[in-house]
Amino acid sequence: PRSEGEIDHENEVIYEAFQSRPWDEILEFAEHAFQSLLHQVSLLDEATLEEHLFPPPLEDRPLWREIVGTSYIHSILHLAQYYRERGDSAQVQALNEEMARSLPDLDPGPKWQGLVKYNLACHFSLSGEKSKAIPLLQEALELEPDL
Numbered sequence: 001p002r003s004e005g006e007i008d009h010e011n012e013v014i015y016e017a018f019q020s021r022p023w024d025e026i027l028e029f030a031e032h033a034f035q036s037l038l039h040q041v042s043l044l045d046e047a048t049l050e051e052h053l054f055p056p057p058l059e060d061r062p063l064w065r066e067i068v069g070t071s072y073i074h075s076i077l078h079l080a081q082y083y084r085e086r087g088d089s090a091q092v093q094a095l096n097e098e099m100a101r102s103l104p105d106l107d108p109g110p111k112w113q114g115l116v117k118y119n120l121a122c123h124f125s126l127s128g129e130k131s132k133a134i135p136l137l138q139e140a141l142e143l144e145p146d147l
Helices: 004-018 023-042 046-050 063-085 089-102 110-126 130-143
Strands: none
Touching: 023 063, 046 063, 063 089, 063 110, 089 110, 110 130
């Protein structure tokens, strides 16, 4: 897998390439990329999606988790950060509520459930709602101590 530095560099290159382009062009590119991803995933069978294909430290994650994490969770977290920095707490809340609703059903296992609760706890913590964040964080760490 790529190092964090390599990923950061790739993100900078992409940002530089798109920062001055019109929003409709960026949306079209993003939609094309997403449709391409959906097509590629649709070609995989369930056994492949459940395979653990990555070296440490990702060896305990099946392929589907990396796909969901990279294509959905990562994007939502960036959008939430964008809205948080601009003071739009209602949009931050809406994004995190949608993620909290949509993700738990993907896997009933403790590692996944712990990650979902951890992300929600982080949202509440960043929003200053510590009374909601602390119990969720405790529950997340009980489910997935390696977080």
